[in-house]
Amino acid sequence: MEDAEFDDILDDWFIESLKTYKDLHVYQLEHPTRVIEWTSAKTVCVAGYSPSKNEILELRLPLKLFADENKGLCAERDFKVAHGGFTDGSVRCLKHIPGTRCVVTNDGLSCDLQVWDLGGDDSDVIRRTGSIEGRKGVSEGGSRIAARLSSPPQVLHGAQSSDVQLTQLTSGQTLYKLDTDSAAPLSSLQFVSDAVFLAGCRNGSVVIADTRTSAAPQVSPPPEDGVAWWTDVSAGPHLSTCRVVRLSSSGQAVVSDLRNPGGAVCRAQLDVQTRRCSLDDVGVSWAPALDDCIAVSGFSGVVQIYNTSVWRTEQQEAQPLFQHRGHAVSSQQPDDGVPVFVTAHVWHPERPRTLLSAASDGSIHVWDWVHPAGSAAEGPTPGTK
Template sequence: MFDSAAESGDSEDEWFFESIQRYEDLLMYDVQGVISCAVFRNDNRLLLASSREHVHEVWELSVPEKLTAGPGAGLTKDRDFRLITAGYTVDRTKEMLVMHSNVVLSGPKGVSMYSIPSSNDPTDVISHICDIRNDTVDAALTQSETSVYSATDLSNLTDFNLNSNKVSLLSSLPNQTNGKGNNDALNVSNLVHRSGNLYIGLSERGMTYVYELGTGKVIREISAPSNASGNWKTDVSHDEKFVALSNSVGTVSVYDVRKLSKAVFEIKKEVQDQTASSHQVHFSPSGNLLSLSGYNKFIEVFDISDPSDGTGVFCHDGHRGKEVSSILTHLWHPSQSKLVFSADDTGTLQAWRFK
């Protein structure tokens, strides 16, 4: 599908020469640990969760001005990542999100909130504020302006209100679904919040529930063409026009929410380890580009508005070497076009903008 130097076995020198023609920007940064997840604090700050042996941390990095200044900026002073602040966490982090000057983490010991210091804070350390809940393991997270939502299955989806600091259970949700009596069918893989709706992806089924927060009701069910085995993930375009469903077996389907009878984009990936759950699917901020990772060493980008032959727009093959086995996370920059950040299981962070 892609003309990849990594697939053809070219040397490192040949790959770097070839990459000049394919990339507008390409930066690499080594982190002391394996990066489990990342999230943007704003356009110029990136938070990373990393682990090495028994040490677990959150880092705040500055995004190089080279990546955000634009093509007409000329030479820029800041051309590399820079560590701003960091802090220890009690365990590894599965998911992370930013709420103003705080960061919320989920992991084996529940969901916790940490404080990100301001530029004039003499402590300069990300520190623990409170535990939001300790009854879950590796909960999925999402957020609205005033709340943090977390869940491991449909029976324990909760709303942590930032104004009142109270946690409430969305207890009516399991009764509105058709997964009753099958605990596996209720497990939540990930949560997405869009315009007052929660999109709830189920791990063991190719299904996403659309839960309207204002009414407390499930208003739509979005299902993949078949209940294939494997671990399912979901994402929703920022304009809520498209929903993507992907599983660890390699099935990827995109649906137009205005017409759910047939997928507008489909692709089948070859997967070596079909039990792995590190695959990710993300829409770009514009909504027309879809990125996939976790199936191999590549991050692949597709244009769902032109799905005629399933040919990809771009394939990032910069995570190279025998020691690299998979991509653990990737995310689009919130405002820069075609700029993606990715991390592999050796602790290498890469930022790349394709032409």
């Protein structure tokens, strides 16, 4: 693409963004990240995934994002590095331990975990403080991690459904092991309550288990065989209100009730580019503060928002409620000819329409999108009762 043409496209998108975003802030990392993890309501942790030495950083979001009034008077409009350090290997999975200044990482090559101290007011250095051994050695794709809100802190981790275990962080003691015949690689691992967790498998099957009992877990088969799947479960005050969404590499999305994950409440064929689909990059997530909405990324340089409340039990094609095209638009075509693609996204835990997203060119964006006018025709406005 010629420089003049690129500048015109960027200018057009910038003008459009003035109407479609309440807030939009961009930052450039030295190396791209596949992890964005909240460490507080205003800070996130990111880390590189190249095979050699990588940075691990805690970033403070722009203060202007949180200025509800007189935003023009707030001078702080950029990301700031609050704490930083280095890791000798790749970081493919990273989880913050609630109530602490610790994060746990995995390199994507083994089941072992690394434990890090994020530092505090007296130090801006992130230091490695220990490790946790997994149930098996080498593992393609590495471990998934879930943190339990408990004292002393505990982490659930595993690369396959057959090697999931719960480990106490301080002592390294194994508190629970998942007993299942399946050895399917995991795409996700999440607590849905203090003791009940969901393991989403790459083949689309779902395992639900309780760490308080040795009873056999509930295993639900995949919606369709022969494709890769990514899974997320929504948070709720009760298990009966939680829903599971599974997204396939062919762009099919299936929403189920947690009490019956083998069934389908609704389904849709999403408008995504499935030609270039890396297992490491695709992600689907429920909005924590916006009813019925999911975010999808990793198929291209775009993050898409979908409103599942308008989907039906029979599959139909679904159009996104909103698309963040900032990474694709603002990135020049690289020398290798591979277009930029989104590597990670995450919703803000409290702000309904605020998300962070990162891309393969090292860019990281935080954006608060405006609900499109006229979209109420598709159904009730998300976030309203």
